[in-house]
Amino acid sequence: MLKKFRDWLDDRTGYRNVVRPLQRRVLPTGPKWGHATANTLLWMMLTVVITGVLMMASYSPSTTSAWSSVHYIDQNSAGAFLRGLHFYGSHAMIILFAIHTLRVLVVAAFRAPHEIVWITGLLLMPMVVVWAITGNPLSATQRGFSQIEVEGNIIASTPVIGPIIQRLLIGGDEVGNLTLTHLYSLHIFVFPLLVGLLLAIHLHQVYRHGLGSSPDDGSGGPARPYWPYQTVRNMTVFGITFSIVAVLAWRQGAPLDAPADPDLPHWTRPEWYFLFLFELRRYFGGSWEFIATAVIPGVALLLLIGMPAIDRMASKRMSAVFRGAIILAGVVAWGTLTGASVWRDWGDKEHQSLTAELEGHAERARELADRDGISPAGAISLLRNDSQTQGPRLFRQHCVSCHSHVDTNGEGIVAEEPSAPNLYRFASREWLAGMLDPEACASESYYGNTEFAEGDMVGSVQDTLADLDDDGKASLAQLIAALSAEAMLSSQAALDEQARADGTIELGVAAMVEEFACIECHKIGDEGELGAAPDLTGYGSADWLRALISNPEHERFYPDTNDRMPAFSASDGDSSRNLLTEHDLDLLIRWLRGDGEHQPVGATSGPDENASTEAGQGGRGPMRQLPTYRLIRTRHPRPRLMTPPNPSPTISCLHRSHLRGKLCGIGTV
């Protein structure tokens, strides 16, 4: 039956004429393990092509959807595995290609009549590398986009044609949508087509002239048919390589860096196989860089292409020496340059912290995408609206020249020259306890390095709070609890609730008004006047912070006594005029307060927020009224006993560590 069908097919197509010679192919000097790399390379390429085609079914090349669609592929475990095979398979291809080329060079398999085999092979090698490179940015990651940007600039450093090619590749000035569509068409069509054509010539030539094992290497055995003697060797090597790739794909998966965002720091290292070029460029200055990136590799390639001719001119011995020298030089140069680059990064703390930061971003982006999904605005908004990511970045950019943000272990964002309070856990009970401690308040963690070091606040803390008796200490603790409750920190919600229920807060407010007479300078609720010192109403709350950071010289804060704090967002409306946009300000405050980012930025959280936002921005709206607890109760309606003093599930890990944290060290930071 099957035989009949085959006969019919052969009659119509004549396929046996093609297949039979392949089946009966004989290796005149017997099978060799060395031949297996080339075959493994072919199978690996097939794996990569098949997995690539499968992924195409779910991939969408645009800046808004590329990362999301790749993440979508990853969310399916089979998809993640396929992507892993594709990724590690392409790396394996490059390694196999290098081994294959070296072997051909060693055994001088390029000799006549194999010149065309040799040349097409040499052209295939850079082509396969570039093919792989065009795939890296397709996931629209920070890493991928940084790489293509730098690669584009490297191309542009070639005189005359460089800039043109760069523009065509990138699709304009900046990496964006067209970059993705251009690379995509190159990656899935143009390069496969070119590689396929060259490969067809290459293989046809191999078939026509036989495998180029040199007859003079003396290792030839008796003639054997290719199938199955060579095939079994091929499949063994391929099986081993494939297993490694599959295990990596399964255990490790292909990496997915954070979505590309020009606002995030750039990833600055190329793929491992290009590190040598990256390193080489360091030694060539400015406009000579194209020597490293174009001339040297070009000359090396030409030299290799000329090998058959050189070999023919030289004696056998000379040729062997020459080839040995080339291999040695190539391997040593590649190895040293790559090694030097890795070594330099190894010792570079800054690079490592940057890498760690970027890896953190990647993890966070995936976590957010898994948890909340991705909006139509694209994956870029994941981290842009994430206070945990943006908070530290904004703090480093705008605040760290004066403020630190370090915990008791000294971990966090450290100001080089702290000249304003450490804002770690600002307005929490621990923070306030430090500020109201006679020693700590004059230390560099609080006001030690500010103009206020000599001011009334530090003075009165040192005068009145130094030798408190036990009663005094108790009411100070109540004061701290009451003032800290004004901040409505989510991490302290349970404590605040408890304090409110057992009357601590009322006592604390009374202590502020009477016993410690804070209202002589400060305003709190209806008590006291504005002007002399910051308003304590809503102290440390989101609105209070927003108003303070926007304009510290507002009458609520330091109308006359502002030390050096800039007004970050003083002009309403036109955000381009402000040091901080409203969006950034929101993220910064959210992060400073350790608020979860589960509510979208810009959304109002409750009726009271509107009222105080008005007060915060215009300064003319109604101030919030004491007693505070009535307002606070509307925010935290949870019954006291049902809220464990431990983190609630919505609080992310960052805040958990805050909660676990020790009390802010008094005078020790």
Add this chain to the structure above:
Amino acid sequence: MNRRTLIKWFSRAIGWTCACIVAIPGIRFITEPLRRRSSGGGITQRVVQLANLRVGEPVQTTITGSRQDAWVRYDQETIGRVYLVRETDDTVPPEQSKVKAFTAVCPHLGCAVQFDAGAKTFNCPCHKAFFELSGNPVSDSELGYRNPTPRGMDSLECQVVQEGGTGEWWVEVTYEKFEYGLTTKTPRA
């Protein structure tokens, strides 16, 4: 010309004409990015109040504007970052005070330059270019290796202007982009 030559030429002509009808628009379409130049010139924006700048403490501000990425237009995007370095203190009247503006784009290959408040230098994490507060590259001998940057940080046009209504003094910057890797500052065409 005999009949056979004629029909040969005739066939060729049809083939090539059709090929050209595809190829010419094809090339035009593919090379479109070469002709689509960014609008040219810079955008001028008031970025920060003079009072918020202090001598020796560069401040990074953002330039916002709309950006077109092929078929998507982004409004109010950060399209650039600028360092402002104030050079004269409050003793100098605002209209005479000097502020320098540098784009945060590294002239080497375009990474984002950072400011190190401790060392008072600008540095680029990509290939470790270093710049002084004046924007000049730190010398090779001081660095101990060849500073990869081909030129100093790119300065931007920058003025201190008084706002009509409020009388506040603002720093106004004209943001532009420059070619990378060249020894002289060349605006991107």
